[in-house]
Amino acid sequence: MASKRQIRLGVSMIGLGYHLAGWRHPDAPAGGNMELPHFIRVTQAAERGLFDMAFLADGVGIRFHDEPAGALARTSKNVQFEPLTLLSALAMVTKNVGLVATASTTYNEPYHVARKFASLDHISGGRAGWNVVTSVTDMEAQNFNRDKAPGYDLRYDRAAEFVEVVRGLWESWEDDAFIRDKARGLNYDPSKLHVLNHQGQHFQVRGPLNVARTPQGMPVIVQAGASEQGRELAAATADVVYAAAQTLEDAQAYYADVKDRMAKYGRERDHLKIMPGLMAIPGHTRQEAQDRYEVLQELVQPLVGLGALSNYLGDLSAYPLDGPVPAPVNRRMHSRAQIFLDIAARGNLTIRQLYLSVAGGNGHRTVIGTPADIVDAMEEWFTQDAADGFNILPPWLPGGLEDVVEMVVPEMQRRGLFRTAYEGPTLREILGLPYPTHRRAAIAAALGSAAQ
Ligand SMILES: Cc1cc2nc3c(=O)[nH]c(=O)nc-3n(C[C@H](O)[C@H](O)[C@H](O)COP(=O)(O)O)c2cc1C
Structure with missing residues (x-):
């Protein structure tokens, strides 16, 4: 059944919320950013709201300078769970919502990343996503034997090869490689195992991966980076882009630019979902919404x-x-x-x-108003080629998300802009993305039929 194009929703569930003063909100659990029950409540709210995915931004170290001195001690985003560990736990208390973790291509090896995300995809029943970042700060570099982060070109060059290796490793096994025939004593069909043998500029990786093909073929790839190099990487490999834009014109320009780059990689425009961040603060009246915002603004x-x-x-x-x-x-x-x-x-x-x-949106778009105001703002960008969906940035957690789930989602549904039930068990199905072709198997099949 061909269905109407609908808005995709993610939620950034960083710590106690996106707003600088989110952690000081009277109802925010002060230590919640290091407590599993806090994240359970947040992810379950996202699932109640039928969100496509819950998203964990991350850095490998504190990414903020203590400038001016004393600033850092007055913020809360300095400690957070390692994302994959946290998402594995959250997979056990949710059924449908996608689980997206950030992992750096600069301070990991592709084999580790491929294995961990493939494992999360199995553990979660096909809901894993990898947000590919290249780690821009020197503070992270200093945790990995360096003084400074490598320059843009080097980081992105490594990232492009890194993603290719990870995808190659995720194709180590064909979907039906494991026959597990107890009677014959044959566990897998050796012709359906592909050894990568990657020899590149940055990596030498033999493979195969010691994790079977995953429930959604391969985890969803998310990209967050707006530079020339970031856009190219997104167009080449990403299923979802997390972007930042303030105005309709900027968002449209970014959207067209990234989608236009896809053709040269043989990709369809609709196979990449562009989701700008959106800080949405709803209230039953505009005044109530504004008052909610001011509670936090006064704490900056x-x-x-x-x-x-x-x-x-x-x-x-x-x-x-x-x-x-x-x-x-x-x-x-x-x-x-x-x-x-x-x-x-x-x-x-x-x-x-x-x-x-x-202070609230950190450069992302902020909309404060009634549910109708917020959905108007979303609909404008969605229908005018500026966004396929939005990554919601709740100002504080969990209440800022629960407000969106209770007020904004029903208005989106009323307008036919958002699902009323999940489309399938896997994140790819939820996002409306096709099951990925197993490239090695397709090549082997083509060679096989040519030989006949
Ligand atoms: C919307 C958005 C979200 C990002 N989230 C993260 C993140 O969670 N962790 C991280 O290390 N970098 C993150 N980045 C940074 C990018 O990976 C990249 O290093 C940075 O944006 C600088 O490159 P750019 O000029 O391509 O944006 C994010 C970037 C954008 C635009």
């Missing part, structure tokens, strides 16, 4: 606000808080730094106004 300390800006623009504490935003002192993450500078320029903002305006 200037030191913490400056700290948030310093991650992208460098330490601005030498400049007056109520003066104009200066040129970056130290531009750190190119794509997000530009979003911050654009926000400041559009609104002619002071430093204080800029940090307050990004």
Whole structure:
């Protein structure tokens, strides 16, 4: 049955919420970011809301500078569970929602990543996703025997080869390789085992993977990176892109650019779902929504606000808080730094106004209003080629997500923009992505029939 195109929803369940002051919300469980029951409640809320996936951003180390000094001690995102370990536990208390973990291509080996995500896919019954990141900060590099992160080109070059190796390892076994014939004493069909024998610039990996082909063929690949190199990697390999954009025009330009790049890789545009981040704060009235937002805004300390800006623009504490935003002192993450500078320029903002305006969404789009306002905003981007869905960034957890599930999802369903039941047990089915062809098996089959 051909069904109407519908909005995809993910939720970023980082710690106690996305807003800088989320952890200080009166109802946020203060230690929840290190407590399993907190994440169980969050993932189960996402599943109640029929979300496509729950998403765990991650870094291999604290990724924020303590700039100005003392800022870091006033934030909560410095400790978090290792994502795959956490998602394995969450797989046991959920049935349908996709489980996406971030893993770095700069500080892992492809074999490890392939094996862990394949295992999570089996454990979760086909719900695993890998968010491919290249780890931009020097602080992470310093946990892995280096002073500085490698440059963009090197990181992305390694990432592209890394993803190819992982995908190759996920094709070690054909779907029906295991016959497990007790009577004949034959466990698998050797002709359905493929040894990778990868010899590349960055990796030499023999394979095969010691995990069988996974329930959804291979875990879903998510990409989060907006640079030239990041876009190319997404177009070549990603099933989902997690993006950041403020305006319809910027989101449309990004959407068209990444989808246009897919043809040269022989890929269909619809096989990549672009999901910008969206901080949605609903209320029964606009005033109630605004009041909910203000509760958090009032808790943003200037030191913490400056700290948030310093991650992208460098330490601005030498400049007056109520003066104009200066040129970056130290531009750190190119794509997000530009979003911050654009926000400041559009609104002619002071430093204080800029940090307050990004305290919630950190450069992602923020919509505060009634459920109808929020769904209008989503529908506009969805119908005008700016997004296939949204990664919801709750300002605080779990309540910020539960508000979206209880208020926004029913409005989306009422308009026919969102599912009323899960489409299938696997994340690929939920996202409307085809089961991936086993490339090695297809080649072997083609050679076999040519020989006949
Ligand atoms: C929406 C979005 C989410 C991201 N999430 C993460 C993350 O969880 N962990 C991480 O190490 N990097 C993350 N990144 C960073 C990218 O991997 C990349 O290193 C960074 O964006 C710089 O490259 P870019 O200019 O291509 O964006 C994210 C980037 C974007 C745009």
